[in-house]
Amino acid sequence: MCSAWRFCLSVYDDLSPRGISGSSITCRCGTVLASAWGMPRTSRAMSSATLSLGLVAIPVGIHATRRREGRISYHLVHAKDGSRVKRQYVCEEEGVPVESDELARAYEGEEGEVVMSKEEAQAALPKATGRIDLIEFIPAETTDPVYFDNAYYLSPGKGGDRAYHLLAETLRDGGSVGVGTQLARGKSYLVAVRASQLGLVMHTLHHDEEVHREQQVPHGEPGRMSASEREMARSLVVQLGKKAFDPSKFEDEADQSLRKVIAEHEDKEGAHAAAGNGHARKKKSAKDGQVVDLLQALRASLEGAPKKRATRSRATRSRSPGRRRAARRGRAGRARPYAARSARSSSTRPRTRGRAR
Structure with missing residues (x-):
């Protein structure tokens, strides 16, 4: 741990009550503070x-119990x-x-069916209180987990x-559960x-009307x-028995298998990131390659432009047998003056550079 750990701890203490995850705060030495000291991440209501x-x-905050990150x-x-698709509603009658x-x-x-507008339906729903x-x-043991x-x-x-803590202590000591209702998001919840x-x-x-009765399920005959x-x-049962339920002992095999397949696909595609869209990465690489190819093509075009113009001019002049013969005679007559001009231009450039010095 580097010498800045005290400062990092103070930053963690300042940010944690605001609902900022401790796992996102990293020390300058690369140590993640939340995992280094086992600090719990603060959940935002x-x-x-x-x-x-x-x-x-009693004023309370409501927090989710299910974690979405890591899944x-x-x-x-x-x-x-690999492009994303969007959903669209289509009329069955008109198409x-x-x-x-x-x-x-x-x-x-x-x-x-009774058709109502969205506003009319929302007006009929109970208002959140x-x-x-x-x-x-009620006694805790009388609550059926099926519900x-x-x-x-x-x-x-x-x-x-x-x-808050007085109610929690009272329920804990008495083994009781409070049952009631909550009106939220246009629904009446039983809680x-x-x-x-x-x-x-x-x-x-x-x-109650949402749950099937157990008597509706066939159970067969127990026999002797x-x-x-x-x-x-x-x-x-005694041999496999444990003192308490420990969910950390059980791994999500389906999740691990899917991660393995994803990693294999990433290796095949040459991807280095652990997450993201493979198609998007390939798409980006292709785009970068197009930029490089475009620069090379422009450079090659600029270097070869005079030759291409000369070729086009010769092709334009040679349209008939008579013109082709005249063009050959003209090229033969112009060969020496062109060479002389090239020689003069090449002999002129060194003198110009000498004067510049």
Whole structure:
């Protein structure tokens, strides 16, 4: 670590609360500070809300739990030249493109489709309140994971630290989960708020009508199981048992396989960058080559211009047998004067350079 590490640490401390990733701050010696000291990167809140239970209101920030960086992403391109493609809406009836301002929404009604404009549909949706209303508290073990959808970390907002941690401690000690609703982005969400090791986590839940009943799934017949089979099953579970779930032990095999194929393609194409569009790189290289070829072509054209003009003039003069014979006689007569002029010009240039000195 270089002597500037204290300054780097102070920079990290100043920038981290603003949501700037520690992994992007690198010391002058090349050491990435966040990985060197294991500093957690600060997550910026996606949005803010007020956690409301009775007369208590706790300001909170809502943070995503899923990381998008580090994952392989792609976009659709034209396989022929690697150019990106764009999506276009086409009318099935007329077969013509439809612009965005001509689009409407068709909802399924009991007697068919009901067409509404975007503004009319948005006016019918509930308005966002900015609140997470906790209505009831239930034992944590009674919440069925089948209903869980997305998860979000909650952080205390300005002035809400004490109330935030008081609620987290109460839920943690009592093993309870708060259930309520949130109106946001034109939807009514069913949510559950639980305590984690450090704070609070909010889960969006599926509504009851969105979940299939387990009774709708065929489970077959259990049949007769012997005591030895049961004992072997228990022994296997005990043998493979762990104290806690550690997701870092499991690797994404599909992601690794895809990265391997991408690396092989990059090696074949002669690419040096670890990420980017292969077609775009090839396209850029071809463009650079065209620039070099153009310069060479211009230079060659300038050097060969007099010869080409002479060739064109001879070709222009030789149009008939009589003119060809006259041209040959003329060239024979002009050969010596041209040589004399060349000699005079070559003998004149050294004297000019001598006078310049």
